[in-house]
Amino acid sequence: MESKIRKVLVADDEPDIRELLQYNLSAAGYEVILAQDGDDALDKAKKNKPDLILLDVMMPKKSGVEVCKILRSQTQFSETLIVMLTALSDDGSVVKGLETGADDYIGKPVSPKVLVSRLQALFRRQSKSESNSLVAGPIAINAEQFLVTVEGKSISLAKKEFELLYLLANKPGRVFLRNEILTQVWGNEVIVGDRTIDVHIRKIRQKLGIDCIKTVKGVGYKFVL
Amino acid sequence: MESKIRKVLVADDEPDIRELLQYNLSAAGYEVILAQDGDDALDKAKKNKPDLILLDVMMPKKSGVEVCKILRSQTQFSETLIVMLTALSDDGSVVKGLETGADDYIGKPVSPKVLVSRLQALFRRQSKSESNSLVAGPIAINAEQFLVTVEGKSISLAKKEFELLYLLANKPGRVFLRNEILTQVWGNEVIVGDRTIDVHIRKIRQKLGIDCIKTVKGVGYKFVL
DNA sequence: ACTTAATGATAACTTAATATTAACGCCTGA
DNA sequence: TCAGGCGTTAATATTAAGTTATCATTAAGT
Structure with missing residues (x-):
């Protein structure tokens, strides 16, 4: 193309x-x-x-x-x-x-x-x-500055947290299987337990203070507002 | 913060x-x-x-x-x-x-x-x-004279230190990857270790006495006030 | 309502990245 | 030529990120 x-x-x-x-x-x-x-x-x-x-x-x-x-x-x-x-x-x-x-x-x-x-x-x-910095509702993600703002306030995420959020927020509504998340954020070779994802999700939810990541039980997670 | x-x-x-x-x-x-x-x-x-x-x-x-x-x-x-x-x-x-x-x-x-x-x-x-001098809060950087002043007091930086600071301060908030810093300040061909950057960052922080360079772990550094 | 599988939460732990310090050569200007 | 600043690296300390273990909670199926 x-x-x-x-x-x-x-x-x-x-x-x-x-x-x-x-x-x-x-x-x-x-x-x-x-x-x-x-x-x-x-x-x-x-x-x-x-x-x-x-x-x-x-x-x-x-x-x-x-x-x-x-x-x-x-x-x-x-x-x-x-x-x-x-x-x-x-x-x-x-x-x-x-x-x-x-x-x-x-x-x-x-x-x-x-x-x-x-x-x-x-x-x-x-x-x-345009897509480098993406916006969804009150949340704005600026990849260049490695910065996330919620309702104007800037919030600092760690690297993995940022990558995870960025992955999900890029396709709002789309469900990401745990496997997908693993290969996208952690890579093919790295092997980490399932709880690791949970913990990162939790930290993101905590820091953002907004419920924008929904759990799809038995499947994975998705970003919605 | x-x-x-x-x-x-x-x-x-x-x-x-x-x-x-x-x-x-x-x-x-x-x-x-x-x-x-x-x-x-x-x-x-x-x-x-x-x-x-x-x-x-x-x-x-x-x-x-x-x-x-x-x-x-x-x-x-x-x-x-x-x-x-x-x-x-x-x-x-x-x-x-x-x-x-x-x-x-x-x-x-x-x-x-x-x-x-x-x-x-x-x-x-x-x-x-404001000419080619760059001002950010209490810090003023004059590229012409290779001069940096903090709260009016002039501070002498070495060349590499100056260039590094100038690079970061020019785009406040923007995160510079270590790779970017290397190619911008040291050039395409030169190969120096990662710790070299750290040391220069440290010297700058020390000399300025102001916490204006923030490290983004796993990513790089950015200039903020 | 009970059972079970899956996820949430928390803290302890491990690892990776950076900060710090000192030392070593190199060049430059007195 | 010698002192001193500069740039680099090595060695170590420190810190933050990432992971895991454990237990609590929730949701789905029966």
């Missing part, structure tokens, strides 16, 4: 790198547009409306940072993914990368393989960003 | 919309306060001191425009972000909204996704306008 082809704009002043990236991104199934300096990047961004923009920090005309700022100030590009490429030798690469409002920044050198997988992760995150 | 989450006050007279917004903003990690009319909004703004106020234009008691004017006339709210929600049918509402000193206005209906990203953009812009 292939979705539409993603367009990636690559802005770097070094021809070698442009070529390298173009080759690898094309091979990974992206449509690639190239730009060789900051102004060129801005220009081609407007024309082609790419899904993601890879910006080298050090470029003629306008630096990647400047380009990023300009793009971000426009509503048109407020949703577009922007990734900065920074040389690690630069002092404070973290600082530079974060200041711009980019969605991610990657230190050079980077193997094409790593780069592609980082981009894929970003696209994945973006498409999930 | 209260974490520093951005508070958003939502003022709208339609229960359905209040509910919709509450759910989606909660899911995005905001703490949400609800108000159902103009007076209620003013009241709750004073009590809760939200970071951002979402005002429907058409409300009983006092209109969003009136509320906005009143808020803006008080020093307490001079810095607070105010966003007007206007029905597109209202002619000239855009003009009115902006005239009153709102930071942004959004036409209804709006998809929750778009709304959230608009708010995020506003917060981003706000924190940037």
